[in-house]
Amino acid sequence: MAGAGGADRTGAExxxxxxLGMMGFPMTRRLINAGYDVTVWNRSxxxxxxxxxxxxxxxxxxxxxxxxxxIIFMCLTDAAAVEEVAFGPDGLATAAGQGKLxxxxxxxxxxxxxxxxxxxxxxxxxxxxxxPVSGGTKGAEEGTLAVMAGGDAADIEKVRPYVLAMARRxxxxxxxxxxxxxxxxxxxIVGCAMAVLAEAARLxxxxxxxxxxxxxxxxxxxxxxxxxxxxxxxxxxxxxxPPAGHIATMLKxxxxxxxxxxDTSSPVPMSALAAQLFRxxxxxxxxxxxxxxIYKLSASQTG
Amino acid sequence: MAGAGGADRTGAExxxxxxLGMMGFPMTRRLINAGYDVTVWNRSxxxxxxxxxxxxxxxxxxxxxxxxxxIIFMCLTDAAAVEEVAFGPDGLATAAGQGKLxxxxxxxxxxxxxxxxxxxxxxxxxxxxxxPVSGGTKGAEEGTLAVMAGGDAADIEKVRPYVLAMARRxxxxxxxxxxxxxxxxxxxIVGCAMAVLAEAARLxxxxxxxxxxxxxxxxxxxxxxxxxxxxxxxxxxxxxxPPAGHIATMLKxxxxxxxxxxDTSSPVPMSALAAQLFRxxxxxxxxxxxxxxIYKLSASQTG
Numbered sequence: 001m002a003g004a005g006g007a008d009r010t011g012a013e014x015x016x017x018x019x020l021g022m023m024g025f026p027m028t029r030r031l032i033n034a035g036y037d038v039t040v041w042n043r044s045x046x047x048x049x050x051x052x053x054x055x056x057x058x059x060x061x062x063x064x065x066x067x068x069x070x071i072i073f074m075c076l077t078d079a080a081a082v083e084e085v086a087f088g089p090d091g092l093a094t095a096a097g098q099g100k101l102x103x104x105x106x107x108x109x110x111x112x113x114x115x116x117x118x119x120x121x122x123x124x125x126x127x128x129x130x131x132p133v134s135g136g137t138k139g140a141e142e143g144t145l146a147v148m149a150g151g152d153a154a155d156i157e158k159v160r161p162y163v164l165a166m167a168r169r170x171x172x173x174x175x176x177x178x179x180x181x182x183x184x185x186x187x188x189i190v191g192c193a194m195a196v197l198a199e200a201a202r203l204x205x206x207x208x209x210x211x212x213x214x215x216x217x218x219x220x221x222x223x224x225x226x227x228x229x230x231x232x233x234x235x236x237x238x239x240x241x242p243p244a245g246h247i248a249t250m251l252k253x254x255x256x257x258x259x260x261x262x263d264t265s266s267p268v269p270m271s272a273l274a275a276q277l278f279r280x281x282x283x284x285x286x287x288x289x290x291x292x293x294i295y296k297l298s299a300s301q302t303g
Numbered sequence: 304m305a306g307a308g309g310a311d312r313t314g315a316e317x318x319x320x321x322x323l324g325m326m327g328f329p330m331t332r333r334l335i336n337a338g339y340d341v342t343v344w345n346r347s348x349x350x351x352x353x354x355x356x357x358x359x360x361x362x363x364x365x366x367x368x369x370x371x372x373x374i375i376f377m378c379l380t381d382a383a384a385v386e387e388v389a390f391g392p393d394g395l396a397t398a399a400g401q402g403k404l405x406x407x408x409x410x411x412x413x414x415x416x417x418x419x420x421x422x423x424x425x426x427x428x429x430x431x432x433x434x435p436v437s438g439g440t441k442g443a444e445e446g447t448l449a450v451m452a453g454g455d456a457a458d459i460e461k462v463r464p465y466v467l468a469m470a471r472r473x474x475x476x477x478x479x480x481x482x483x484x485x486x487x488x489x490x491x492i493v494g495c496a497m498a499v500l501a502e503a504a505r506l507x508x509x510x511x512x513x514x515x516x517x518x519x520x521x522x523x524x525x526x527x528x529x530x531x532x533x534x535x536x537x538x539x540x541x542x543x544x545p546p547a548g549h550i551a552t553m554l555k556x557x558x559x560x561x562x563x564x565x566d567t568s569s570p571v572p573m574s575a576l577a578a579q580l581f582r583x584x585x586x587x588x589x590x591x592x593x594x595x596x597i598y599k600l601s602a603s604q605t606g
Binding site: 110134146171173182184186190193200202206208221265266269 | 438442448449451471474477481484487489491492495498500503504505507511513516517519523524528529530531560563564567568569571572573574577580600
């Protein structure tokens with residue numbers, strides 16, 4: 001049955017989406033607008049209502065989503081939430097799973113992804129693709145996310161058309177866990193960029209330069225990036241709503257980087273320092289502060 | 304007199320260029336090809352010959368360039384070289400200077416730029432624009448450099464058409480020294496990016512991911528940048544000729560960052576760590592190694 005988008009989706013797989021937060025909500029809305037049959041579940045009902053009005057079906061537990069859908073997407077806070085949805089009392093593992101695929105957009109430890117995938121396949125035959133995303137809520141709303149995937153190549157080709165209704169790019173990086181590892185590389189770059197841009201902006205301000213003009217002055221060169229253009233003005237002007245991301249989320253990812261780096265004998269001094277700076281920022285500003293508020297660490301607290 | 308480019312430049316200012324190295328040579332060639340009258344000087348004669356064949360006039364000392372030109376560009380290695388060209392026995396200060404402008408593309412300490420500018424104006428009335436560039440030799444060849452300038456606004460407007468024959472962008476950032484300070488912000492970002500991308504690439508390789516695919520997987524997202532696209536494949540494949548820059552040059556710039564940061568009470572922990580990593584790389588690989596060889600710091604040296 002086609003959703004509100006009206007496209008002819010006869011023959012399309014039935015879809016599910018678990019977790020309708022800052023990422024899951026706009027991603028699901030894109031699936032509905034593209035005309036797909038989507039059954040949704042969220043721990044709290046709030047966000048689900050708007051999606052049901054747009055054409056989604058509401059399930060009471062993850063198991064109902066697994067029963068209704070062939071491909072089950074999810075985007076959850078952390079590995080504990082993914083495990084609960086997969087193996088809790090009314091979790092995915094309690095449904096018939098053969099021939100079904102889970103696509104997990106959550107960012108979790110690669111070891112956790114591998115363990116959950118193996119346990120779920122053993123439990124009910126469900127396939128698993130780890131598919132963390134980059135691009136933030138803006139990318140989720142505009143369908144411009146980059147998805148880095150680990151898993152079986154044929155499985156990934158099967159879900160590609162549906163993922164590309166929510167993302168601009170889906171890259172298969174290797175076996176299960178490879179998507180999560182790639183996301184960690186992404187977070188090394190983005191987390192360090194936040195800490196580095198905060199330094200560059202503070203140096204400019206303290207040396208008497210208008211830091212708001214740095215994006216223009218450096219545009220098109222080696223120092224240019226989306227974070228330079230978006231983050232520096234927000235840091236300097238103190239614009240933190242909506243957040244670029246929460247400090248606790250960035251810190252969680254960088255701590256995972258450090259963990260994987262230790263396991264693979266990879267020196268990551270810059271990432272380790274960035275993690276400590278975000279830990280300082282968390283102590284000073286709180287876990288839910290905007291990650292870009294790391295800039296405030298170097299502000300004068302007197303006067 | 305028009306150069307080889309053949310454009311009608313009647314009424315244009317006469318130009319000079321001091322320092323025909325990896326940046327100065329292609330920048331001067333662009334001025335000649337644009338049809339400008341250019342008098343050149345270099346400490347050694349080598350590079351000058353090809354430019355003379357293309358239409359440049361060769362001067363025996365910086366003083367001759369100052370006598371022949373209204374606007375004198377230069378791009379030199381360090382502050383000592385700039386001081387020698389300005390105040391040496393046959394330097395710019397020994398020529399009549401009233402109404403003439405020096406545009407210094409070199410990257411030097413903002414304090415040095417301010418001191419040299421003040422001393423030269425006192426000596427012979429020459430105006431000074433500090434105008435360091437970003438974009439490397441490729442940007443110099445293609446005329447896509449970003450120039451960040453400090454100095455008098457009217458002076459900068461006067462040189463703008465000539466600079467834009469060599470660059471895509473010229474941004475006036477403030478009074479004398481502001482261009483150099485902006486370049487330091489650029490180097491904070493680029494130097495840290497090299498150290499961070501080396502970590503991300505090594506983590507990927509050690510965790511079993513094909514790091515050559517990171518640029519594709521992360522394209523268009525927050526982690527994307529020209530350095531991601533250009534530098535990561537070169538690091539992973541060991542392509543270091545031509546160099547992205549010399550380790551000693553990046554280290555010099557980061558040491559200047561740390562100096563200015565101290566003077567302005569600006570905490571720069573990420574830049575300070577990056578400087579130490581480049582210092583390790585210089586000790587291990589030599590001053591003239593490619594800056595991207597910082598990736599080799601984390602390679603196994605056994606087996």
